[in-house]
Amino acid sequence: MTLPAALVSFLFSAAPAFADLKICNRMSYVVEAAIGIDDKAATATRGWFRIDPAACRVVVQGTLTADRILLNARALGVYGASPIPQSGSDMLCVAQDNFVIAAARQCRSGQTQVPFTQVTPTQGADGNLVAYLAEDSEYDDEQARLAGIQRLLVIAGYDAAPIDGVDGPKTQAALAAFLKSRGLSSDIVGSQNFFKTMVDAVQTPSATGLTWCNDTPHKVMAAIATDDGKAVTSRGWYRIDPKTCLHPDVTGQPKQIFSFAEAVDADNRVIKLKDRPLNWGGDRQLCTRETKFETGEQTDCGARGFAATGFGAVDMSSGGKTLRFAVP
Structure with a gap:
């Protein structure tokens, strides 16, 4: 599956901030949002607020007095490289896990700067x-x-x-097959926890397809490559949190699948053990780069702004394969 371009957009008005502030998600991704509050000379950030598609989440309760309200959103790691472009001009500090940062313009260890976008929310019917x-x-x-x-x-x-x-027969058939495979009743589809159920299902080992499982205490970033007999396409990155699994999206019937993964710290620096990077790959040199990428050209990686990275071939002859990443 190729992730389409997505856009973070907001409804604007001149309404003053005097009530609870909610963020509503009309995207097809489960997202995590962070807010920034600019008040006089100080800027604070807080996150992450998980919001399912078609759901809303209160992120600030009560009267809010602020010069500016800013917002950053990221998709869950299950979707691979985040499809949400970030084009805000305010670079503020966040942490990988839940956080509150009082002075968010000067990052400390374990914090990284990400772009926030200024928003002016509208007033809803509930005030x-x-x-x-x-x-x-x-x-x-x-x-x-x-x-x-x-x-x-x-x-x-x-x-x-x-x-x-x-909606249509194809979607309904796929949903019915998913529910049957998990032993779930159709009633759960309308429940508030259904997206959590689906995400958990995607993040558990499967008897079919490729599954990555992160058995380390570190965040792992992974890339996949597929050979359809005509070209080899490499794509990344997929974030796999500690002690979780992930099914990378693979379309069609590739003749061969390749995998590469590396452990990184909170600042996205590669973790090393005895001066050697903690990674899992192989001898097949394919193109990657540090940011989100997808390329069907695997020659002259360096000349095209990529890096040649050693991928390992994945044996899919049994119909399914789980690769477990562990510290040696």
Whole structure:
């Protein structure tokens, strides 16, 4: 599955901040949001607030007095490299896990700078202030929820494409197969925990397809490559949190699959053991780069702004393979 370009957009107005502030997600991704509060000479940040498709989350309660409100959002690691472009001009500090940072313009150890976008939320019918996260597709709530289900079904290995937020026999068949394979009742589809159930399912080993499992105490960033007989396409990065698993999206019927992964610290620096990088790969040299990438050209990596990286071939002859990343 190729991630489409997505756009973070907001509804704006001149409404003053005097009530609870909510963020509503009209994207087809489960996201984690962080807010920044600019008040006089100080800037603070807080996160992460997990928000399912078609759901809202209160991020500030009560009267909010601030010169500016800023927002950053990221997709869960299950989706691979974040499809949410970040184009804000305010570089503020965040941490990998839940955080509150009082002085967010000067990062400390374990914190990184990410771009925040200034927002001016609208006043909702309930009197609260609301900012919307949206894609180019401009889904309404119902469409965003269905597109979110379709996207996770595809990642889990079920044929629910295209991801368009439109219901139909193909989506229903894929959803029914997913529920049956997990021993779940159809009633759970309408529950508040359904996206958590789906994400958990994608992050557990599977008898089919490729599964990465991170048995280390570190964050692992992984890349995949597929050979369809005509070209080898490499793609990354997928974030795999400690003690979790992930199914990378693989479309079609590739003749060969390759994998590379490396452990990184909170500042995304490669972890080394005895002066050697902690990674898992092989001898097949394929192109990668530090940021999100996808390329079907595997020659002259350096000349094209990429790096030649050693991938390992994955034996998929049994129909499914789980690669476990562990500290030697």
